[in-house]
Amino acid sequence: MSKSIKWVIGIVAVVVVVAIGYFVSRGPKEVSEVPIKIGMVAPMTGDLAFMGEGIRDAILLAKENMSSTKYTYEVIFEDDQLDPKMTASAVNKLISVDKADVIISFSSVTGNVITPIAEQNEVVHFGIASDPNVAIGKFNFIHWTPPSEENKVFIEELQRRGIKKLGVFESNAQGAAAVMADLQERLKGTDIEIVTDQVFNFGEKDFRSIIAKAKNSEAEIYLLMAFSPELEILAKQMKEAGINTPLTSIESFELSEQVALFEGDWYVNAADPTGDFADKFKTKTGKNPTLGAANGYDIFNLVVAATEKIISSTKPTPDQIVSELMNIKDFSGALGNLSIDEDGLVVSKAAIRMIKDGQPVSVSE
Amino acid sequence: MNILPQLILNGIIAGAIYTLVTLGFNLIYGATKFFNLAHGVMAAIGGYAMFYFAKTLGLNVYIAVILGVVLVGLVGFGLDKLIYRPLRKRKASNMVLFVASLGAMTTLQAVIAILFSSQFKTLSQNFGTQKFFIIFGGTVTQTQLVILLSAVLVMAGLVVLLYKTQFGRAVRAISDDEEAAQIIGIDTNKIIGYVFFIGSAIAGLTGILVGFDVGIEPEMGSNLLLKGVIASVVGGVGNIYGGVLGAFLLGFAENFGIWKISGEWKDAIAFALLITFLIFRPRGIMNK
Numbered sequence: 001m002s003k004s005i006k007w008v009i010g011i012v013a014v015v016v017v018v019a020i021g022y023f024v025s026r027g028p029k030e031v032s033e034v035p036i037k038i039g040m041v042a043p044m045t046g047d048l049a050f051m052g053e054g055i056r057d058a059i060l061l062a063k064e065n066m067s068s069t070k071y072t073y074e075v076i077f078e079d080d081q082l083d084p085k086m087t088a089s090a091v092n093k094l095i096s097v098d099k100a101d102v103i104i105s106f107s108s109v110t111g112n113v114i115t116p117i118a119e120q121n122e123v124v125h126f127g128i129a130s131d132p133n134v135a136i137g138k139f140n141f142i143h144w145t146p147p148s149e150e151n152k153v154f155i156e157e158l159q160r161r162g163i164k165k166l167g168v169f170e171s172n173a174q175g176a177a178a179v180m181a182d183l184q185e186r187l188k189g190t191d192i193e194i195v196t197d198q199v200f201n202f203g204e205k206d207f208r209s210i211i212a213k214a215k216n217s218e219a220e221i222y223l224l225m226a227f228s229p230e231l232e233i234l235a236k237q238m239k240e241a242g243i244n245t246p247l248t249s250i251e252s253f254e255l256s257e258q259v260a261l262f263e264g265d266w267y268v269n270a271a272d273p274t275g276d277f278a279d280k281f282k283t284k285t286g287k288n289p290t291l292g293a294a295n296g297y298d299i300f301n302l303v304v305a306a307t308e309k310i311i312s313s314t315k316p317t318p319d320q321i322v323s324e325l326m327n328i329k330d331f332s333g334a335l336g337n338l339s340i341d342e343d344g345l346v347v348s349k350a351a352i353r354m355i356k357d358g359q360p361v362s363v364s365e
Numbered sequence: 366m367n368i369l370p371q372l373i374l375n376g377i378i379a380g381a382i383y384t385l386v387t388l389g390f391n392l393i394y395g396a397t398k399f400f401n402l403a404h405g406v407m408a409a410i411g412g413y414a415m416f417y418f419a420k421t422l423g424l425n426v427y428i429a430v431i432l433g434v435v436l437v438g439l440v441g442f443g444l445d446k447l448i449y450r451p452l453r454k455r456k457a458s459n460m461v462l463f464v465a466s467l468g469a470m471t472t473l474q475a476v477i478a479i480l481f482s483s484q485f486k487t488l489s490q491n492f493g494t495q496k497f498f499i500i501f502g503g504t505v506t507q508t509q510l511v512i513l514l515s516a517v518l519v520m521a522g523l524v525v526l527l528y529k530t531q532f533g534r535a536v537r538a539i540s541d542d543e544e545a546a547q548i549i550g551i552d553t554n555k556i557i558g559y560v561f562f563i564g565s566a567i568a569g570l571t572g573i574l575v576g577f578d579v580g581i582e583p584e585m586g587s588n589l590l591l592k593g594v595i596a597s598v599v600g601g602v603g604n605i606y607g608g609v610l611g612a613f614l615l616g617f618a619e620n621f622g623i624w625k626i627s628g629e630w631k632d633a634i635a636f637a638l639l640i641t642f643l644i645f646r647p648r649g650i651m652n653k
Contacts, residue, residue, distance in 0.1 A: 046483045081483060172629045200628045203588075205579045206379065209620045210628040212371035212503075229485035233579055240497050240506050241371075 034315040035074040036307055038300065039094035041087055041114065042106040044079035047228045050257060052079070054290030055106060055128065058334075061284050062300035069308055071316065075300075076100065080110055082227075087113045095121050101318050102126065102303050106292055108134055108175035109202075115140050124318045124325070126299045128292045130251070131178040135344040139322055143295045143302070143338075143346040145270040147182040150250050153350040154183070154268045158192055158221075167219025167245070168197045169210070169226065169234055176225040179250050195219050200230070207234050211241045224249045228256050235261050253355060254291040260358040270295075270335065271349040272362050277334035288359075294334035298346070302328060302338070370503035372620050378509045380616030381516035382575060386593030387600070387608035388523055389567035395540040395603040396560045397453075399462040403444060403469040404568055405590025406477075411437045411569025412581035413477055415488055433573055434566045441565020444469055445558050453554075470586075477583040488576040508578045515574060519567055520609060526563075527605065536560060540603065595639045601649030610650050614638070 040059060042052035056077050063075060076098050078090035087110040094100040095117070102124040105111045111127030111134035118125035119137035126141045127134035130150075135142040158166065166187075170176045180197075187194065196217035198210040211234075214222070222245055226234055231252055238247075249267040253259055272278075273294035281289045281297075306324035310316040331338045335348040352363045386408070393401050414436045418429035448465050457465075489495060489508070496507045527533035535556045538546040547553050571589065572581070592615060597603075600611025615635060622634035642649065 047485050049484065198628055201632060204628070204631070206375075207628075208375045208378075209372055209623055212368045212375065213624065213628075215371075216368055229580060229582075240495070241504050242497075 033072070035072040036102070036303075036316065036321075037074050037076060037094075037098055037100045038102045038104065038303060039076045039078060039091075039098060039100035040104040040296070041078045041080050041090045041094070041110065042104075043082040044077065046081040047257075048082050048255065051255065051290050051292055052106060054285075054287075054293040055104075055296035057285050058281060058289065058293035058295075058297040059104070059300045061280060062297045062304075064284075065280070066301075066304060069304065071307055073304060073307075082107055082110060084110055084113045088117070091117055095123055101315075101321065104296060104299050105129070105134075108178065109173055111142075112174055122318055124303070124321050126303070128295045128299070129175060131174040132343070132345070133174065133178075139318060141325065141340065141344040141346065143299050143348070145348050145350045146345060147179040147250075148186075149347070150179065150268050150270075150350040151183045151186050153352060154248075154250055155186055155190060155192065157266065157268070157352055159190070163220045164192055165195045165218060165220045166192055167214050167217050167222040168194055169207070169214070169222060169224050170197065170199050171226040171230060172199055172201050173227070179225060183250075200226075202227075202230070204230060205233055207237045208241065211238055211243065215241060215243060219245060221246045221248055223247075224252055226252055228258075231256050232258050232261055251291065254353075254360055259355050259360060262355045263358065264355065266352055266354045266363060268350055269353045269360070271351045273297075273334045274336065295348075298331075298333035298335055298338060301333060302331060302340075302346070305331060367502050368624070370501045372503075372624060373617075374500065374503035374505050374509075376617035376620040377613070378505065378512060378616070379619060380613030381513045382571065382589070383592050383596045383612035383615055384516045384609050385512075385519060385567060385571040385574070386589050387596045387612045388519060388605065389564035389571070390590070390593045391597055391603055391605055391608040392523065392536075392560055392567070393564040394597070395605075396536055396557050397449070397462070398603075399459040400466070400594070402463065402466040402590065403473065404466075404564065404593070405586030405588075406470045406473045407437050407441055407565040407568035407586065408572030408575065408589050409477055409581065409583055409586040410440055410473065411572030412488065412576035412585065413481055413572075413583075414569065415573045415576060416481070416486055416581060419488070430570075430573055434569045437569025437572075438562040438566035440473075441568075442558055442562040444565075445561040449561075450554055450558070453557075474583050474586075481583070483583050485580050485582045487580040488573070489578075489580075506578070508574070512574045512578065515570060519570070520605075523563075523567075523605060532556070532559070592635065595635055597649075598639055598647075599642045599649055601651040604649065604651045607649050607651035614650075 042055050043049055044052045059075055078094060080087040080090050091103060091114050094103060103118060104126045105114050106128045108129040108131035111129035114125050115134050115136055118139050122139055124139050126143055128144050129142055130144050130147055170180055196214045196219055198214050224247055247262060247265045251269055253262045253267045254269055273289055277294055278289055306321050307316050309324045310320045325340055329339045338346050340346050353360050354363050390404050411433050414433035415429055418424045418432050419426055449462060452462055452465060497504050527536060535551050538551060539553050539556055543553055596611035596615045597608050599614055601607025618638050619631050619634055623631050
């Protein structure tokens with residue numbers, strides 16, 4: 001081979017290598033430059049700040065533990081103090097200013113505010129909420145143990161303990177209403193009777209008259225469906241009224257910062273997160289995961305898993321993310337094996353827990 | 366039928382709380398003739414002042430109560446001196462004063478939330494374990510008895526102040542006709558300032574007592590003020606005795622009203638009572 005031909009081959013080879021390198025690095029780098037924005041709206045101040053902070057820490061943990069991805073992800077946190085007015089303002093800011101692609105919310109009250117906004121703006125919304133209305137629409141999902149699962153476990157426990165008369169104190173709020181509607185339906189055909197059902201408004205502080213009404217009912221156990229601080233005030237006023245009947249709840253006790261008030265009481269909650277998640281969370285924050293933290297962790301990972309399946313030279317759209325989310329089955333999450341059903345619900349299990357030495361603990365079967 | 370004594374006691378205690386709010390509100394309204402919306406936030410300031418003095422600084426509870434009440438009185442006096450008096454000097458209408466009081470309420474609430482956070486707090490040292498007593502088959506706590514006693518003492522004190530002292534005569538003169546009071550030599554601005562001090566101090570005491578009974582939060586005064594206004598309208602705005610009557614009527618209506626229906630109707634019952642009186646007897650049970 002002559003010297004000049006060798007030169008030509010060498011130059012062509014270099015050009016080809018450089019060209020390949022340029023196009024290979026250009027493709028994914030351009031796509032991943034525009035991050036997928038995940039906004040979280042939750043109480044970061046106020047009575048339930050400890051829960052909002054727990055979910056925030058779990059999402060940050062999920063982001064830190066993320067393996068290498070095609071696309072980049074950014075998380076933005078907004079405080080709503082669990083006030084629907086502030087929720088609307090926060091979510092509008094996330095959509096109009098931050099251009100969020102996904103929004104995570106906490107509670108049925110605020111989730112119901114976001115659902116129509118997300119649907120109208122075609123933004124993916126995941127609610128950590130029990131009211132199934134939060135998942136209405138193509139773009140809305142729920143990751144929370146559904147009332148049906150919780151009530152199934154609750155009724156089984158009541159029957160196991162031989163309890164036939166149930167008294168209820170419930171807050172006039174969507175989440176509690178959804179759980180109660182399902183419970184009343186499931187109790188039909190059983191020998192368990194709701195002997196008193198006292199409803200009170202959000203923000204009520206004087207429960208003494210409804211407690212007096214309930215006291216006559218001979219309930220064997222009282223189910224408290226309330227948020228803090230109504231939950232603690234109600235429990236305190238029940239004690240002051242001389243009610244020593246056991247208390248129980250579906251989720252509520254872990255919404256309180258004063259769980260010691262419910263020492264010795266059993267209740268139904270979402271199933272325990274996996275040990276692996278709990279260990280990682282504790283290493284990061286120094287605390288055990290709060291209620292909803294594992295859900296936040298899973299939601300972030302579900303969104304990433306769905307998005308990574310999208311092959312696109314531009315940033316995936318929420319529409320594409322939704323399509324991939326609906327295909328998710330048997331995803332290994334912090335709350336076990338997760339699947340998303342046709343209604344947009346991520347079904348997870350419920351479990352019995354108890355407050356022991358001021359801490360929530362699982363009750364072994 | 367053992368629910369009846371409890372409902373009566375609950376009505377009395379609620380009436381006592383509303384009485385405390387109404388007394389201060391009516392005292393200020395009587396002298397100034399405008400709805401002072403900032404009156405509610407004075408209760409919140411009282412509660413948080415108590416929290417700061419007793420829990421943060423660790424002062425003796427009784428000293429903390431006195432300091433808290435005096436502090437709130439001074440805040441009320443300050444509001445009058447800095448905001449309402451200049452507006453009165455400019456012959457501002459009652460609507461302007463009302464709006465100014467709304468601004469004061471909003472600002473003070475925000476300041477409380479910034480300083481203390483909006484998280485619900487309790488003043489009681491023994492949350493959930495305080496002493497309670499059985500009276501005629503109903504249960505009442507130590508704090509509730511203190512609330513009742515306070516309402517009685519404050520009302521008695523106010524009656525003595527208004528009807529047995531020169532200051533009280535001046536207040537009543539201003540309430541009847543401010544201009545005429547000025548003509549006869551009463552320093553109306555000074556008297557109104559003292560009225561704001563006393564009225565606000567009573568509201569502060571209310572906030573402290575409610576704080577011990579239930580707890581405190583920055584917006585706690587709004588609901589208390591609303592109930593105080595309803596009690597005033599029902600009893601007769603500006604009338605001390607009418608306000609007390611209205612307060613107890615409201616307390617009983619709320620508690621007996623939900624005897625046979627759901628507790629979520631409580632607030633609706635209060636407003637139904639207000640609307641009924643506005644339509645059929647707008648001057649209230651007792652004329653001024």
